[in-house]
Amino acid sequence: MAPQRRAGCRTPESGGGGARAEERRPHRRSAGKGSVQKDSRQKWLKVAFLLSSAMLVYLLSGRYLLGEDGVTEVLAHHGEHLQDKFIEIPCSEDYDSHKRFEGCTPRKCGRGITDAIISREEADRIRRIAEKGLSLGGSDGGASILDLHSGVLSLGKHFVNMYRYFGDKISGTFTEEDFQLYRDVRQRVQQKIALTFGISSSSMYLTKPTFFSRINSSEAKTTHDEYWHPHVDKVTYGSFDYTSLLYLSDYTEDFGGGRFVFMDEAANRTVEPRAGRVSFFTSGSENLHRVEKVQWGTRYAITISFTCNPDHGIGDPVLT
Numbered sequence: 001m002a003p004q005r006r007a008g009c010r011t012p013e014s015g016g017g018g019a020r021a022e023e024r025r026p027h028r029r030s031a032g033k034g035s036v037q038k039d040s041r042q043k044w045l046k047v048a049f050l051l052s053s054a055m056l057v058y059l060l061s062g063r064y065l066l067g068e069d070g071v072t073e074v075l076a077h078h079g080e081h082l083q084d085k086f087i088e089i090p091c092s093e094d095y096d097s098h099k100r101f102e103g104c105t106p107r108k109c110g111r112g113i114t115d116a117i118i119s120r121e122e123a124d125r126i127r128r129i130a131e132k133g134l135s136l137g138g139s140d141g142g143a144s145i146l147d148l149h150s151g152v153l154s155l156g157k158h159f160v161n162m163y164r165y166f167g168d169k170i171s172g173t174f175t176e177e178d179f180q181l182y183r184d185v186r187q188r189v190q191q192k193i194a195l196t197f198g199i200s201s202s203s204m205y206l207t208k209p210t211f212f213s214r215i216n217s218s219e220a221k222t223t224h225d226e227y228w229h230p231h232v233d234k235v236t237y238g239s240f241d242y243t244s245l246l247y248l249s250d251y252t253e254d255f256g257g258g259r260f261v262f263m264d265e266a267a268n269r270t271v272e273p274r275a276g277r278v279s280f281f282t283s284g285s286e287n288l289h290r291v292e293k294v295q296w297g298t299r300y301a302i303t304i305s306f307t308c309n310p311d312h313g314i315g316d317p318v319l320t
Contacts, residue, residue, distance in 0.1 A: 072261070076113045076279070078251040078272035086112040086196060094234045094284035095241070104203040104308035106241060111262065111281035112196050113271060117188050118246060123276040126185060127248035127300050129178045130212040136166055136173065141225025142218040142294065147211040148182060148317035157222050163320070176319055183316045185246065186210075189304050193242050193280050204306045205313030207239045215258060215291070215299045230263055230290040233283035233305070239312035240305050243287075244280035247273035248300035255297030263288045273299065 076082055091109035098105075118126075133146040137155035144154040151163040163170055186206065194201035213227075220226050233240040249255060251272040260271040260279060271279045281287045283305075307313060 072268040072270050074272065075111075075262075075269050076271045076274075076277065078253075078274045082113055082115045082277075084112070084114050084116065086110060089286050091282065092234075092285035094232070098234075098238070099309065101203065101308035104199050104241065106197065106282045106284070108197055109282040109284065109286050110197075111279070111287060112192075113277065113279050114192060115274065115277050117192050117278060118185060118276045120276045122181070122185065123246070123248050125181060126246070126302070127275070129174065129182065130214060130248065130300055130302075132173050132178075133162070133212065134214050136162060136169070138214070139221070139225055140218075141221035142216050143220075143225045143227045144214045145209075145211045146214075147209060148179070149206075149208060149210055149314055152209075152211070154224075159224075171319065174319055179317055179319045186304055186316065189244050189246065189278055189280070190306060192278065193244060193306065196280070197242070197282070203308060204242065205308070205310055206316070207237075207305050207307035207312045208314050209237070210304050210314070211302070213299075213301050213303065215294045216255075217257075217294050217296055227291055228293050230288055232285045232288050235285065237283075237305070239307040239309060240283035241308045242280065242306040243283045244278055244304045244306075246302045246304065247277045247279070248275055248302065249273065249298065250275055255294050255299045257292045257295035258299040259292045261290050261292060263290060273301065 075087070076085065088108060088110040091106055095105055130146060133148070133153065134144055137153045137160065138144045139154040140156050145159075146153055146162075151161040152159050153162040153165075155165075166173075190204055190206070191201050194204060215227060218225075233243045245260065251259060251274065258273065260273070262269045262271075262281075271277075281289075
C-alpha cells in the first residue's frame with residue numbers, strides 16, 4: 001500500500017497542497033495590483049501638490065494677489081511703467097436715464113491706465129500744491145479734501161470755503177504757477193480720455209467734485225471720512241460721465257493699503273498707485289469701485305471728473 005501511495009502522481013494531501021498553492025497565486029496578483037494603485041495615487045498626489053504650489057506662487061507673485069476680497073487681479077503694479085493700457089467692457093444702462101449727448105455720452109466703456117502723460121517730477125510739484133492747501137486745515141478723520149474750484153477744504157469735522165475763510169492768506173499760500181500747472185495737467189488728462197474713447201475733447205466739460213484727496217490711517221470721525229465704501233460715480237453724482245484719478249504718491253513706499261479696486265462679478269481688479277499714474281474710466285455701473293483702507297503712511301491723489309452736459313460744467317480755478 002505504501003509503494004502505491006508513493007507511485008501515485010497525486011495524493012489527497014498533494015492535491016490539497018496544489019489547491020492551496022493555486023489559491024495563493026491570485027492573492028499575489030492582487031497584492032501587486034494594489035501596489036501599483038498605491039504608487040499611482042502617490043504620483044498623482046505629488047503632481048497635485050506641485051501644481052498647487054506653482055499656482056500659489058503665481059497668485060502671490062504674478063498678476064494676481066490674495067487680498068481681503070479673495071483673489072484680485074492686478075491691472076497695474078506700482079513698480080511698472082505703463083505707456084498705455086485699456087480694457088474695454090460693456091456699458092451699463094446708467095446713461096439711458098440721463099440726457100444723451102451725441103459724440104460724448106459713452107457708447108464705448110472701459111478703463112485705462114497710463115504713466116506716460118504726467119511725469120513723476122510734475123506729480124511731485126502738484127503734490128506740493130495739495131500739501132500747501134491742506135496745511136490750512138485737514139480732517140480730524142483719515143480723509144481730507146481740497147477743492148481749488150469751489151474752495152471746499154476739510155477742517156476738523158466740517159468743511160469751509162477756504163477762499164472766504166482764509167481770505168488774503170490764500171494768495172500767500174498758492175502761486176499763479178501752481179494754478180497754471182493744475183490747468184495744464186487737467187487738459188492733458190482730458191485729451192487722453194477723449195482720444196481713448198474716441199470722442200471730441202471739446203465735447204467734455206470739467207465737472208464737480210474735482211478735488212485733491214489726502215488719506216491716512218486715522219480713525220474715521222464722520223461719514224465723510226469713510227472713503228472705502230463701494231460706489232458708482234454716475235449713480236452717486238449724476239453728472240459724471242468720465243472719471244480720472246492722478247496719483248501723487250507711491251503704493252508700498254509712501255503708504256500701505258489704499259489701492260483702487262474695480263469690483264467686477266468675476267473678480268476684483270486693482271490699480272496700485274504710482275506718482276504720475278493716471279487711471280481713468282467711464283463712470284457708470286460697469287465700473288463699480290472702492291478704495292482699500294490705508295494701513296499706514298499718507299496717500300495723495302486728484303480726482304478729475306468730466307461730464308457731457310454743459311449745464312454741469314465748471315471752469316478752471318483762478319487765483320484771485
